[in-house]
Amino acid sequence: MEFFVDIIFLAALLTWGGLCLVTEMSTRNISWWVKVAVLCLYKNWVYTEEISYTYRDKSGRSYHFNNIVEQATHQYPAVEINDNKAPDSKVHEIQKLQEAQKKIEELEKKVKDLEKRIPQRYPDVKYLNYRSRKRILITGGAGFVGSHLVDKLMMAGHEVIVADNFFTGRKQNVEHWIGHENFELIHHDIVNPLYIEVDEIYHLASPASPPHYMYNPVKTIKTNTVGTINMLGLAKRVGARVLIASTSEVYGDPEVHPQPETYWGHVNPIGPRACYDEGKRVAETLSYAYAKQEKVDVRVARIFNTFGPRMHMNDGRVVSNFILQALRNEPITIYGHGKQTRSFQYVSDLVDGLIALMTSNYTLPVNLGNPTEYTIEEFASMIKQLVGKQSTIRQVAAVEDDPQRRKPDISRAKKYLGWEPKVFETTNIDKLVVFSSNDGFRVVVPLVPVDWVCDPLMMNVVVISGGCKKLFPVVSQFSFIVLTPSGF
Numbered sequence: 001m002e003f004f005v006d007i008i009f010l011a012a013l014l015t016w017g018g019l020c021l022v023t024e025m026s027t028r029n030i031s032w033w034v035k036v037a038v039l040c041l042y043k044n045w046v047y048t049e050e051i052s053y054t055y056r057d058k059s060g061r062s063y064h065f066n067n068i069v070e071q072a073t074h075q076y077p078a079v080e081i082n083d084n085k086a087p088d089s090k091v092h093e094i095q096k097l098q099e100a101q102k103k104i105e106e107l108e109k110k111v112k113d114l115e116k117r118i119p120q121r122y123p124d125v126k127y128l129n130y131r132s133r134k135r136i137l138i139t140g141g142a143g144f145v146g147s148h149l150v151d152k153l154m155m156a157g158h159e160v161i162v163a164d165n166f167f168t169g170r171k172q173n174v175e176h177w178i179g180h181e182n183f184e185l186i187h188h189d190i191v192n193p194l195y196i197e198v199d200e201i202y203h204l205a206s207p208a209s210p211p212h213y214m215y216n217p218v219k220t221i222k223t224n225t226v227g228t229i230n231m232l233g234l235a236k237r238v239g240a241r242v243l244i245a246s247t248s249e250v251y252g253d254p255e256v257h258p259q260p261e262t263y264w265g266h267v268n269p270i271g272p273r274a275c276y277d278e279g280k281r282v283a284e285t286l287s288y289a290y291a292k293q294e295k296v297d298v299r300v301a302r303i304f305n306t307f308g309p310r311m312h313m314n315d316g317r318v319v320s321n322f323i324l325q326a327l328r329n330e331p332i333t334i335y336g337h338g339k340q341t342r343s344f345q346y347v348s349d350l351v352d353g354l355i356a357l358m359t360s361n362y363t364l365p366v367n368l369g370n371p372t373e374y375t376i377e378e379f380a381s382m383i384k385q386l387v388g389k390q391s392t393i394r395q396v397a398a399v400e401d402d403p404q405r406r407k408p409d410i411s412r413a414k415k416y417l418g419w420e421p422k423v424f425e426t427t428n429i430d431k432l433v434v435f436s437s438n439d440g441f442r443v444v445v446p447l448v449p450v451d452w453v454c455d456p457l458m459m460n461v462v463v464i465s466g467g468c469k470k471l472f473p474v475v476s477q478f479s480f481i482v483l484t485p486s487g488f
């Protein structure tokens with residue numbers, strides 16, 4: 001193209017030169033025009049020589065290349081440019097360009113995919129003035145429980161900082177907040193100190209599912225001891241109130257039933273669960289030592305079995321295991337005889353309880369759980385029936401030190417926090433759990449109140465109940481939703 005432009009330009013010059021001759025201009029002027037014309041021709045010649053060449057491939061087809069990446073890639077897409085007609089350096093250069101082009105295309109696709117995942121609009125958060133708005137750190141905020149707490153506190157208008165090492169937490173759980181002016185996500189392992197300024201700390205960081213916390217017991221102990229010291233130290237330095245997420249596992253295999261907070265527990269200090277049980281017990285001990293000695297304002301929540309959306313399908317705990325097995329028509333595996341009991345609370349209830357405890361003046365440990373108790377055998381039958389598939393129920397070897405009975409005494413929470421679970425209060429089998437997966441709607445089973453299902457933060461879950469089909473939002477790829485049939 002450039003060559004033709006120059007030719008036209010040259011023709012114009014020559015015409016002008018001729019006109020000059022005709023109009024008797026000086027020979028000095030004419031020689032100047034001739035020099036310009038020669039320079040133009042020379043430039044075209046050098047340019048062509050430097051960036052274009054032709055060669056033939058094995059089939060005899062010839063190719064002409066210009067110095068344009070797209071054109072070269074388009075003309076010669078195959079990477080086998082080993083023809084000896086083309087200079088090696090050029091072949092190499094083209095191969096590199098083609099590879100670069102390919103990588104650029106891949107990256108562009110990835111950027112587009114990522115852009116699609118960033119919500120265009122954030123949920124409407126409440127406006128709080130600077131007096132009421134708090135800076136709140138949530139360790140483990142990208143985890144199952146932590147991410148729901150993030151949602152609640154963000155919606156209430158606070159500034160939320162999440163610190164997570166992503167061992168069991170996932171960025172998808174909080175991705176709907178990324179970029180929001182009130183939100184910050186820090187990839188940080190709290191085994192290392194964290195230097196920030198905050199008003200409140202919810203210290204939730206720790207693997208909680210038995211297979212996860214047993215996977216690296218030393219790390220579990222470090223997280224619950226060194227990590228807790230770091231958080232209590234931070235609370236002391238900045239004068240923040242800190243809530244420690246403890247567990248019903250501090251009661252071990254309990255000899256008192258149901259378990260009140262005054263019960264000291266029955267824990268095997270050298271068993272496979274000890275890394276978590278004893279880790280949390282030390283975390284509690286540290287909390288009250290800091291409270292007494294350093295005047296740190298502490299709250300301790302003893303959390304009982306919890307389930308809900310964003311519980312990962314590979315979480316390994318009983319709710320996700322049973323639902324997944326039932327959905328796949330695989331045998332539902334009961335560890336041991338199945339007579340051991342648990343009570344399950346829905347995650348929104350737990351989040352309400354954590355916030356109520358943080359805002360209360362009550363400083364002793366508080367049980368947060370749902371007192372409705374099931375044997376694991378009953379729970380397996382319930383899931384099987386709700387999923388409506390043909391799974392069998394199979395007993396496998398019992399797990400070591402598995403607590404045999406567990407049910408919270410929640411009188412303290414009721415009395416001091418005015419809290420009790422709302423979901424499941426009329427628990428029975430007619431509640432529905434909805435399970436969704438990335439590859440579309442799988443099955444409708446039981447369990448969440450409809451106002452929860454309509455939560456604006458949830459995306460793309462299809463809920464079918466009583467012949468009625470609705471599309472609801474869910475953030476994670478695999479989620480459980482629980483709803484009452486009356487909600488439809």
Ligand SMILES: O=c1ccn([C@@H]2O[C@H](COP(=O)(O)OP(=O)(O)O[C@H]3OC[C@@H](O)[C@H](O)[C@H]3O)[C@@H](O)[C@H]2O)c(=O)[nH]1
Nearest residue numbers: 208210247248304305317318321333334335340376402
């Ligand atoms: O596939 C399974 C999974 C679990 N189970 C049984 O179901 C019961 C519950 O087991 P989970 O793994 O869900 O959880 P656990 O109650 O043992 O521990 C939990 O306690 C409360 C929290 O602090 C923690 O989330 C976790 O430690 C156990 O008796 C277990 O043996 C099965 O029978 N089959």
